[in-house]
Amino acid sequence: MEAAATRSKKLNVKPAKLGRDVQARLGQQLRAMYDEVVNQGVPDRFNELIDRLESSAKKDPQ
Amino acid sequence: MPMDDSVRKAVLGAVPSLRAFAISLCGNVDRADDLVQETLLRALANIDSFQPGTNMSAWLFTILRNHFRSEYRKRRREVEDSDGHHAESLKSQPDQYGHVEFREFREALAHLPSDQREALILVGASGFSYEEAAGICGCAVGTIKSRVNRARTRLAELLHVNSAEDFGPDETTRAILASGGE
DSSP states (O other): OHHHHHHHHHHHHSOOOOOHHHHHHHHHHHHHHHHHHHTTOOOHHHHHHHHHHHHHHHHSOO | OOOOHHHHHHHHHHHHHHHHHHHHHHSOHHHHHHHHHHHHHHHHHTGGGSOTTSOHHHHHHHHHHHHHHHHHHHHHHHHTOOTHHHHHHHHHOTTTTOOGGGHHHHHHHHTSOHHHHHHHHHHHTSOOOHHHHHHHHTSOHHHHHHHHHHHHHHHHHHTTOSSGGGSTHHHHHHHHHHHHHO
């Protein structure tokens, strides 16, 4: 109890400086999560969308 | 407007990262894909305002981010929802992300204020510089830096991480202990 109180007091005095190792691990997790989506590549609907836009642009050129 | 082949390549090339960013903003894959689609339509309709030689990806991120912000404000007025919205939408679709191992992390991320979350993602995951992220979010570089710092600190608190040992194998161990302990 007392140790926790001392620690939180300490945290209040010197706010929020994360250790390098913690920052690095947070960064890794963040990128891993993000890359999981990136690695899915381009879903078909987006290729189809661009194709549709292109062919309609060819049909009626402005 | 016939589409330049390099434009087509650049736009499609940005899609995977735009999706990852959109999912982190709105917490829902389907909505994120709609957001990306609307972004592409807007971008291509305004391709003349893109300055060749500048960063196409940053330009698309800016459009997506602004579009999300205006949609979000609109929805928020409609629903009168507050902070819990993103976190709640995550809870209702736990399987949309696939990987269970990131669930805890995603939930923690969802509890960050949206300006901190987007700053952290842009700098920490999308790979933009602080300057580029500031351009995308329309704020000062110093603001981005402080948002990223606050986001990291808050994330560590939410995940109860005090040291690097709190990550990784321990998480599996914790899960085993938790399931075996009941």
